[in-house]
Amino acid sequence: MATLLQQLINGLVLGGLIALIALGYTMVYGIIQLINFAHGEVFMVGGFASLATYRYFLPPSWRSDWWLALPLMAIGGAVVAVVLAVVMERFAYRPLRNAPRLAPLITALGVSVILKEVVRLGYPGATAPVPFPRAFVDQQYRFEFFDGTVSIGSTAILMIVVSIIGAIVLQTYISRSRMGRAMRATAQDPDTARLMGVNPNRTIVLTFTIGGALAGLAGVLYGIHITNVDTEVGFLYGIFAFTAAVLGGVGSIKGAVIGGFAIGLIKTLSGQYFPGGTQYDLVWIFVLLIVVLVFRPQGLFGEPERVRA
Amino acid sequence: MKEWNEYPDGWVWLGQILLVGAGIAAVVLLVRLLWRVATPYLAERPALDRPLGIAGGVVAIIGALLPWVTFVLNDGPYPDKATLQFFDSPWALSGFRLHTLIIGVLAIAVVFLPLPRRRVLRALGWGSIGIALVNILFPIIDGGGFGAITSDGESFAFGGIATLIAAVLLVFAAKAGGVLEPIPHWKSAVPTLVAYAVLVVSFVVLLLVVAMLLNSGGQGGVGNPYAGPIFLSLLAFLAGVLGALHAIGLTTWISALSDKHKWFSVIVLLVVALALPFTEAGTDYWMTTAANIGVYAATAIGLNIVVGLAGLLDLGYVAFLGIGAFVAANFSGAAAAAVGIELPFVVAALIAAVVAGIFGAVVGSPTLRVRGDYLAIVTLAFGEIFKKAAQNNIGGLTGGANAIPNVPPVSAFGQPFDQPLTIGSVELPSGVLYYVLIIVLVALVMVVFANLKNARIGRAWIAIREDEDAARAMGIKTGQAKILAFLIGAMLAGLAGAVFAHKTSTVAYDSFQFIESVTLLAAVILGGMGSIPGAVLGAALLLVLPEKLREFADYRLMLFGLALVLIMRFRPQGLVPDRHRRAELANEGAEGVPIEELNVHDDTPGDSKAVTR
Numbered sequence: 001m002a003t004l005l006q007q008l009i010n011g012l013v014l015g016g017l018i019a020l021i022a023l024g025y026t027m028v029y030g031i032i033q034l035i036n037f038a039h040g041e042v043f044m045v046g047g048f049a050s051l052a053t054y055r056y057f058l059p060p061s062w063r064s065d066w067w068l069a070l071p072l073m074a075i076g077g078a079v080v081a082v083v084l085a086v087v088m089e090r091f092a093y094r095p096l097r098n099a100p101r102l103a104p105l106i107t108a109l110g111v112s113v114i115l116k117e118v119v120r121l122g123y124p125g126a127t128a129p130v131p132f133p134r135a136f137v138d139q140q141y142r143f144e145f146f147d148g149t150v151s152i153g154s155t156a157i158l159m160i161v162v163s164i165i166g167a168i169v170l171q172t173y174i175s176r177s178r179m180g181r182a183m184r185a186t187a188q189d190p191d192t193a194r195l196m197g198v199n200p201n202r203t204i205v206l207t208f209t210i211g212g213a214l215a216g217l218a219g220v221l222y223g224i225h226i227t228n229v230d231t232e233v234g235f236l237y238g239i240f241a242f243t244a245a246v247l248g249g250v251g252s253i254k255g256a257v258i259g260g261f262a263i264g265l266i267k268t269l270s271g272q273y274f275p276g277g278t279q280y281d282l283v284w285i286f287v288l289l290i291v292v293l294v295f296r297p298q299g300l301f302g303e304p305e306r307v308r309a
Numbered sequence: 310m311k312e313w314n315e316y317p318d319g320w321v322w323l324g325q326i327l328l329v330g331a332g333i334a335a336v337v338l339l340v341r342l343l344w345r346v347a348t349p350y351l352a353e354r355p356a357l358d359r360p361l362g363i364a365g366g367v368v369a370i371i372g373a374l375l376p377w378v379t380f381v382l383n384d385g386p387y388p389d390k391a392t393l394q395f396f397d398s399p400w401a402l403s404g405f406r407l408h409t410l411i412i413g414v415l416a417i418a419v420v421f422l423p424l425p426r427r428r429v430l431r432a433l434g435w436g437s438i439g440i441a442l443v444n445i446l447f448p449i450i451d452g453g454g455f456g457a458i459t460s461d462g463e464s465f466a467f468g469g470i471a472t473l474i475a476a477v478l479l480v481f482a483a484k485a486g487g488v489l490e491p492i493p494h495w496k497s498a499v500p501t502l503v504a505y506a507v508l509v510v511s512f513v514v515l516l517l518v519v520a521m522l523l524n525s526g527g528q529g530g531v532g533n534p535y536a537g538p539i540f541l542s543l544l545a546f547l548a549g550v551l552g553a554l555h556a557i558g559l560t561t562w563i564s565a566l567s568d569k570h571k572w573f574s575v576i577v578l579l580v581v582a583l584a585l586p587f588t589e590a591g592t593d594y595w596m597t598t599a600a601n602i603g604v605y606a607a608t609a610i611g612l613n614i615v616v617g618l619a620g621l622l623d624l625g626y627v628a629f630l631g632i633g634a635f636v637a638a639n640f641s642g643a644a645a646a647a648v649g650i651e652l653p654f655v656v657a658a659l660i661a662a663v664v665a666g667i668f669g670a671v672v673g674s675p676t677l678r679v680r681g682d683y684l685a686i687v688t689l690a691f692g693e694i695f696k697k698a699a700q701n702n703i704g705g706l707t708g709g710a711n712a713i714p715n716v717p718p719v720s721a722f723g724q725p726f727d728q729p730l731t732i733g734s735v736e737l738p739s740g741v742l743y744y745v746l747i748i749v750l751v752a753l754v755m756v757v758f759a760n761l762k763n764a765r766i767g768r769a770w771i772a773i774r775e776d777e778d779a780a781r782a783m784g785i786k787t788g789q790a791k792i793l794a795f796l797i798g799a800m801l802a803g804l805a806g807a808v809f810a811h812k813t814s815t816v817a818y819d820s821f822q823f824i825e826s827v828t829l830l831a832a833v834i835l836g837g838m839g840s841i842p843g844a845v846l847g848a849a850l851l852l853v854l855p856e857k858l859r860e861f862a863d864y865r866l867m868l869f870g871l872a873l874v875l876i877m878r879f880r881p882q883g884l885v886p887d888r889h890r891r892a893e894l895a896n897e898g899a900e901g902v903p904i905e906e907l908n909v910h911d912d913t914p915g916d917s918k919a920v921t922r
Contacts, residue, residue, distance in 0.1 A: 035682045035685075035686065052319065053319075055319070056318065056319025056320075056322065057319040057320065092874055092878075095878055096877060096878065099877070099881065100881075101681055101682065102620070102622050102681075102682070102685075103877045103881055104877075105622065105682045105685060106622075106830070106834060106873055106877050107873065107874050107877045107878070109624070109827060109830075109870075109873060110869075110870040110871065110872070110873030110874040110877070111870065111874060112870070113824070113827060113866055113867070113869060113870030113873070114867055114870035114871055114874070116866075117864070117866045117867035117870065118867060121863055121864070121867070235823070239689070239690075239693070242686065246683075246686075276701065279697070279700075279701045280697065280701065282693065282697055283693075283694050283697050283698070286690035286691075286693055286694050287690075287694070289686070289687070289690050290675065290687050290690050290691070293675065293679050293683050293686065293687050294675045294678050294679055294687070295678075297678070297679060297683060
């Protein structure tokens, strides 16, 4: 029983991370129907940027105080991720807005490869996983549960809390604020939204900004939780997050969060209990992705896909 | 973990990055400004093309004679590495200085000839921009900053600068009058014998050019860091000349002739390809590389059926190459094979193709319900599942992390294919038999592709690509057609995989990663979706360039990514566009890229129309 609970907790932590990344996917897809393949790399870059903030920008005396270091790292990571996402939108995706549908996807693939390689070659020592500082209270809470001990770290709690709060804030922003309404309008019908006085370019940039900020935040959280970053994680978590977004229903905030937690749980539980163990846990996620796409492409909470040319 | 002090100060580093970024932005803005001012000015003054063309030609000739920093090979670091070449023997020019001189002379000549001069000048101009940039930037980047293009801190390497100016003049000459002349149409109704002679000559020239390109600058690597720039510079020159030939209608004429005498050209092309081992490129090294290119080209053609014809993006395609390779390896009698029987290569290859085809149909089956970019993700997921399964040695069939080593080479008539071959007194390099095998394979795959493309099913695929709903309304069974596309594409990849297994002799799961799928996709897109010569050219470029640019090997993947982005932005139809796609994506935005004219051996009909702009 303790193992099960431990894996449930691990799954929720992983799920929170995936949910944060999935929010960016789902918002961008909702508004311009683009699978932003490079979004996972934005997350990875966010992690590296926060690490660089800690290493190269923070004065050494500030680095021991987590309440000073962590927010600054989060800001560093998020700012770089946002700049990256906006630049990407402006120079790679916007010129292709009226191109055939495969063109932006291939471009996104290219951008993703470029980002990964730039970090791998440009960041000192990034050809291997780079150790991440313990910039947060590193406390393990243990408690007895039936037949064993279950532990949860403070970083894990932070991850879950931040992802849930982030999702709630985002949901409120999108459903209540003026810009949120503009975003929903653009997603529904860009031409009519433009007629109603919404500036679609501004709205799209805002979407990328929010997505980038969340991905950057996820990068910091990943770093302090796993205590290293690696250029490989962008692709992997990008796929997880995409699966989560699809599972929850692309375009739905609630769906992305629930999908994220579901993917996290499936990964840890299948690694524990399914044949093949952790070596095949990715395979189960991919199988789930295929099954969802084939049998319920609108996901759990999404609207049925509109007919598009 | 390193200490704080061991790293550079972040703020200094940030400042440098911003400075470099600002510099690049300033250059880009300046070029755009110049372009914006000059283009409308020149558009109203068509009479300027002659003086600008002559001026460009003269400056190019002067540039060729002025001192350059060249890749004259002195061993050792800068400043010994970059040697300034002075104008001491004007008639002993060689290499890129000779090329620049030729461009200058051609530019002056074309001004006085009754030819579409603006078009020719445009091609020559972009070619010399390429030459100048390669030869200016490489010494700076590779030789140690701007100091590398001044000698002794005093005299300056003006040759490169002059050539750059000449190139800009030539490009502007082409802009005079605003519109380019039409490409002249040459009559293709010539006597058969003349046509045959022309075709033979052009293909032989093509062979010699390819051999020259492959050998230019020697083999890349640590010992010879100059192979890359010399190769690129030659490539730019040849692209410029080819563009000029296209501008006067020659390549169009040859391609029309080869359409007319299709079988003859196919045979000549095959003979010419098989003659490559007898040229200067006939070394062990290039035979091996050429065989690798062949494997990738065959796979890329298979992928082209799925992506280029049927319009279904497949991001896990390399899995089929892998399945073919593992099947062939298991039937090869290798010690690590799970299956104890050893089958002849041909049988094993056929089994590999069939198995890969079955998997292709399975992977393709979601196409019945999933469309567009969702489908791309499904194929990506299949690719990852394959990789994971192979990594974990599923069913003991893949060897897992240990791979399947020691797959024996293919052999026929007692001659193993990896050994040198001696015919009479001629000693051919080892690997030549694999080269021949691959050429036959690629030819086979091309024939399959060309026939399918013009058959009923091919037209159905293209209809599905253009508009699936309309295709269905026209009575096409879209589900069947799409699964068939996946099946046939996968079979071709499986076939290539069988050759791959025997040729590399070790089949490991990590040869079939996501990035290989991206490479294949890049080959198809670079060459032009739906075009056969495009896929071969794309695969060849993507494999030859890394061989030549060894010192930039680290940047290979980054450049792939950049290529994908830039092609999608500026030239979505690829270098050798298929004629359907060309019509479809006609709103081309990029200038230059004169390699478009490389399709002298295109065997699809009607590819003779000019690129409209």
